[in-house]
Amino acid sequence: MASGRQFVDDKTRSTAIVPIRIAAEHADAPEDPRLSDVDEWGRSERTRTLARALYEPIYSKWFRTEWEGLEKIPTEGGALLVANHAGAIPSDAPVIMHGIEKELGRPVYGLADFFFRTVPVLGTLWARTGGVSARPANAYRLLKEQQQLALVFPEGTKGTSKSFADRYQLRRFGRGGFVEIAMRAGVPVIPIAVVGAEEAMPILLRLPTLARALGLPYFPITANVLAMGPLGVVAPFPAKFKLRVLPPVSFDVPPDQERYSKSRIMEESERIRSQLQESIYDMLRDRRSVWFG
């Protein structure tokens, strides 16, 4: 439409008097006055350092952790660590994270059910020490875009809630989601076989009704509670921890595909599961004592 009005001279315009900063002010990155070192996942290296200092005696004196094949874990680049899961409050997760951060000096993000986020205090501590909710989008961002190490337990709570009678019997590996994510992110899967977590906090009995009432995934009666009373709720037995890192599994598929063959995924998932199962049996054959290895 026609407008007959004259343009106002720049200097007399209200914007010349009321300053609005519309131009980009910084040629490079703007200043970032952060006070903490919490990253976008909620992990804080300072908190992690403190946690490592506190956990070190448990790791090396209580569990006397021993690794085998730690050099198979890359010092850079993304990789998905996959391990077996056991114990009412599973000690395998902190032991693996502590061990790798201590030995390799690179962070490990532990993927777990988002249920943790809903618990006050615990959820925040979990995030600060490297916990991330196990969603495909999160795993992809960590592995592909940020090339980090992520630890996942494909058995989930099926692994931790099994009773002592079923010890070292790997449960179903979910729906193979971890294989699909590793394929999409183009990173290897590194299986880690853990021995010792089962005996650290064995479940004798489960109370499903109570668990439902409390909204928990499971409610166990552990041997620890019977032996140590209230302390046993959190305190593990001093089982000897042995971990064996298996050779990395790479998938010969292009990353970032819309879909991957479901049969291929299930096949790879099952192969990794049986590899882990086999090396656990192998380690158990060599184990003379639960407490001394």
Place this chain on the structure above:
Amino acid sequence: MVQALETDPRMDVILGMGTRVPSVPFERAEYVRADQTYSIMNRIVKATQVDTILHTFMITDSSSVPRRAMHEINVIGTMNLLAAAGAAGSSVRHIVVKSSTLVYGSAASDPNTFQEDTPRTSPVKNSVERALVEADGLMRDFAEENPGTRVTVLRFANVLGEHLTTPISRNLSRPVCPSIFGFDPLLQFVEEDDVVRALLHVTQAGIPGLYNVAAEGRLPWSEVANICGTRLVPLSPYSPFKIRPLARLFDLPAELQDLLRYGRGVDTRRFSATGFAYNATSAGAVQTFIRALRLRRQTGKQPLSYTYEHDVEQFFRHSPSVVSGGDT
């Protein structure tokens, strides 16, 4: 926003619409006072043959208006606007909408980072999110039905800056500030000047699409409070502070209660790829806000960068004695 647009000589006519008279007079822009549902939009579009509509009036703070009014503004207002723009023979070629990342919600099951096409993981629980999600759907339908019109939707993260007042800024400006016991969520902000710059950027370059607009970096609520020098008062995570008076005492609208538990992060790479550079990071936005607030406190008034005084203004603009080019 209008002031910024006025500096662009390519803009022929600028038309402001709102329910209140603007606090700063416009230079070239004209102003129409409308009701909150934009019911006269259709007539205005026909009469003026505008080609671009900027819809910046969307309410993203449920404590600022009653619930009913928010629905009227966000849903019915958007509907009227789109209806006018989509009418037969409409001259509108570009619609820019200011929306909010509230459409993603905030829940424990959320991914760490929302991309523009990531769906919500939790059902819509509060009125402001419902209204925004509904308006979002209207925009999507409109874009599908009118391929000839460019539609830009900008989803802004929580805004902080020198002037704007939101429930978050009100809480942070007090000596004590609520948090939810045992939760320390990661938040992402955007500086208020960056909001205007983002709107200008898409308007001037005519960029269509759906974009998250949020500054670089996320910081825990405790750190935000720390930068602002306020002390956090943890509220019980189980207390029913949906009870109105308590929520109002702490300035905790429903959408903020969820945010203070689980936070929210968005992927901003798509918008940055259009060539937009932010002036501030999330932490920078918090700092800008608190520095402006401290100055306001110590001078005891609102030292906005400029307070409008009509007579002085008229003098500067029209008096022959003001030398053009001189430093006023």
